[in-house]
Amino acid sequence: MFDNIIAILPELGIAIGQTLTMMAIGLSTAIVLGGPLGILLFLVDEGQSLQHRPISIALSWLVNTIRSFPFIILLVALVPFTRWLIGTSIGPVAASVPLSIAAIPYFARLVEKSCKEVPRGVIEAAHAMGASEWQIVWRVLLVEARAGLVLALTVLAISFLSYSAIAGVVGGGGIGDLAIRYGYYRFQTDVMVVTVTILVTLVQVIQYSGNHLAHKLDKR
Amino acid sequence: MSQPVIRLSAVSKSFPVHDGSTFHAVKNVSLEIAQGDIFGLIGKSGAGKSSLLRLINLLEQPDSGSIIVAGQELTQLNKKALRSARQQIGMIFQQFNLLQNANVFDNVAFPLKIHGTLTKQEIAVRVKQCLAIVGLESKTFSYPAQLSGGQKQRVAIARALASRPQVLLCDEPTSALDAETTREVLDTLRDINQRLGVTIVIVSHELSVLSSLCKHVAVIADGEIAESFAIADTNQLRVTALGRELSCHWHEEHSNTHHKDAAHV
Numbered sequence: 001m002f003d004n005i006i007a008i009l010p011e012l013g014i015a016i017g018q019t020l021t022m023m024a025i026g027l028s029t030a031i032v033l034g035g036p037l038g039i040l041l042f043l044v045d046e047g048q049s050l051q052h053r054p055i056s057i058a059l060s061w062l063v064n065t066i067r068s069f070p071f072i073i074l075l076v077a078l079v080p081f082t083r084w085l086i087g088t089s090i091g092p093v094a095a096s097v098p099l100s101i102a103a104i105p106y107f108a109r110l111v112e113k114s115c116k117e118v119p120r121g122v123i124e125a126a127h128a129m130g131a132s133e134w135q136i137v138w139r140v141l142l143v144e145a146r147a148g149l150v151l152a153l154t155v156l157a158i159s160f161l162s163y164s165a166i167a168g169v170v171g172g173g174g175i176g177d178l179a180i181r182y183g184y185y186r187f188q189t190d191v192m193v194v195t196v197t198i199l200v201t202l203v204q205v206i207q208y209s210g211n212h213l214a215h216k217l218d219k220r
Numbered sequence: 221m222s223q224p225v226i227r228l229s230a231v232s233k234s235f236p237v238h239d240g241s242t243f244h245a246v247k248n249v250s251l252e253i254a255q256g257d258i259f260g261l262i263g264k265s266g267a268g269k270s271s272l273l274r275l276i277n278l279l280e281q282p283d284s285g286s287i288i289v290a291g292q293e294l295t296q297l298n299k300k301a302l303r304s305a306r307q308q309i310g311m312i313f314q315q316f317n318l319l320q321n322a323n324v325f326d327n328v329a330f331p332l333k334i335h336g337t338l339t340k341q342e343i344a345v346r347v348k349q350c351l352a353i354v355g356l357e358s359k360t361f362s363y364p365a366q367l368s369g370g371q372k373q374r375v376a377i378a379r380a381l382a383s384r385p386q387v388l389l390c391d392e393p394t395s396a397l398d399a400e401t402t403r404e405v406l407d408t409l410r411d412i413n414q415r416l417g418v419t420i421v422i423v424s425h426e427l428s429v430l431s432s433l434c435k436h437v438a439v440i441a442d443g444e445i446a447e448s449f450a451i452a453d454t455n456q457l458r459v460t461a462l463g464r465e466l467s468c469h470w471h472e473e474h475s476n477t478h479h480k481d482a483a484h485v
Contacts, residue, residue: 125317125376128277129331129383130306132299139334143321219363220320 004188011178016198018092018173022164023157025096030103030156037063037104038111039137045112049123049133063105071163074098075170095172099163107156114148115141147218154210158203165199175199224252225386225419226276231285233271245271247443248285253436255386258413258420260430260451262462263440272440273389273423277309278302290386307335310380310418314392316372318364324351324375325360331383350378353416354408370401374408381412388412390422394429402426406433427462431469439463 005012041059043050069077075098079089082097118141126140142149165176175195183192233246245268253259261269274280275287278294287294290308297305318327328347332338338346351357354374364372373393380388390409394402410433412418424430430437431451438448439460447459451470458464 119315119317121313121315121317122319124279125311125313126330126334128279128306128309128311128389129334129379130303131334132303135334139330140319143319146321217321219322220365 002190004182004191005194008178008182008191012194015173015175015178019161019164019175021092022096022099022167022172022174023160025093026099026103026160026164027153027157029100030107031153034104034107035111038108039115039141041108041112042115042141043133043137049127049136063108066101066105067109069102071098071102072166074102075166079170090171092167092173095164095167095170095174099160099167102163103156103160106159107152110152110155111149114145114152117148118144147214147220150210150214150217154207154214157206157210161199161202161206223255225255225290226251226253226421227286227288228252228275229286229288231275231282231287233275233280233282244443246275246282249443249445251438251445251448253419253421255419256413256417257436258409258422258434260434260437261421261423261440262425262427262430262437262466265425267440268443269423269440270391273391273421276387276389276421277306277311304335307331307383308385309387309389310383310385311389311391312373312376312380312393314395316364316369316376316396318372318375318379320364323361323363324356324367327364327375328379328382331379335383346382350381353381353412354378368401369397370404373397373401373405377405377408377412381416381418385418387419387421390420390424392424393422394424394426402429409433427466427469431466432473437463437466
């Protein structure tokens with residue numbers, strides 16, 4: 001009964017690699033671009049130190065707009081952009097482009113929310129001691145919100161594990177794609193069970209690690 | 221009286237209210253506080269005493285007026301110069317406002333690190349000194365969550381003292397504390413005023429706190445100074461109800477100590 005599974009074993013290895021590639025690129029972009037965007041969203045919001053209504057409204061509108069796209073539509077809509085950027089629209093690296101675009105505003109909102117949980121008084125105390133905005137970001141916001149940020153990244157990683165399955169539609173590959181092609185289209189239930197088991201395990205591992213790290217970092 | 225270390229001249233501050241009107245929190249207030257003084261600001265909630273305190277280090281920007289602290293006109297400074305000037309003005313808060321994810325050492329080192337004028341060793345020495353002043357050397361590597369309220373406030377005092385300020389602003393510093401720890405914190409404040417000559421400005425709604433700590437008091441009502449007096453000066457007539465109550469507290473405390481002295485003899 002394991003014939004199907006043995007037959008797809010090499011492909012399974014590749015698929016796991018593809019999923020991890022998409023996750024790595026998507027999450028890195030989210031951290032590098034979405035993180036600062038989230039902090040900016042927080043700082044220009046009403047009542048914060050860089051309060052700026054026009055910028056706040058513009059950023060918020062942009063973030064909401066990108067987030068309102070169903071991922072599959074974003075995937076297809078971005079094909080020309082992906083082709084221009086990567087040179088192809090097929091493969092895990094190409095699929096990482098729409099994944100990243102979706103990840104940036106998603107993570108930005110999560111970062112903004114984590115920053116909002118830092119007590120206002122702590123930021124005010126830093127101002128009173130003469131800290132600059134830059135120092136407040138690095139030495140206050142990121143320090144005080146670090147447990148929340150780790151949990152935000154955990155949420156993002158798990159969402160994007162399932163998003164990456166949809167990337168199969170444009171030939172992105174990955175575990176989810178394998179599940180659809182063999183498990184669903186060819187009625188190979190055993191393949192479906194194996195791939196889903198791998199996904200379940202990955203989610204459990206990600207969530208457990210995230211919780212563990214957040215707990216270690218949180219001294220409150 | 222010695223030179224004023226804080227001088228506010230005709231300072232006003234208003235806030236927009238949600239219904240579109242304006243709330244005048246501080247109205248044309250002028251105030252001088254002498255070097256080495258312990259100056260109390262008292263008033264009902266919403267009277268503007270907290271706003272007045274926060275104007276002294278420009279946490280609130282005044283609409284008009286001048287604010288001179290330690291010889292510098294703060295309203296004329298650019299952002300960078302203001303940040304540097306704030307090293308002269310420590311501040312503590314009702315909710316302590318310590319970094320929860322940093323230990324006591326890093327909290328006290330924070331103001332020294334952000335100004336970057338000291339080396340690592342110098343910072344370590346200064347942090348140790350400040351923790352000795354508040355009597356918390358043994359808690360150097362504890363996190364705030366492991367401390368009592370009174371200890372947290374003393375860490376906040378050590379942090380505020382780290383950059384050797386001339387002035388310490390206290391915004392309801394004991395309002396989150398019980399009677400016992402309140403006494404602890406007041407003793408620490410009195411001690412740093414006497415030993416280091418730090419000028420203290422304290423906002424509180426607790427009459428007992430002000431009457432036991434302050435040398436001068438201003439009663440704030442409706443954004444204005446209703447009256448201002450030296451607390452030990454019993455000749456000056458008190459105009460406000462709060463002023464009279466405060467004097468009663470002061471007399472009570474002092475007659476108590478007299479009784480105790482008598483008992484000793």
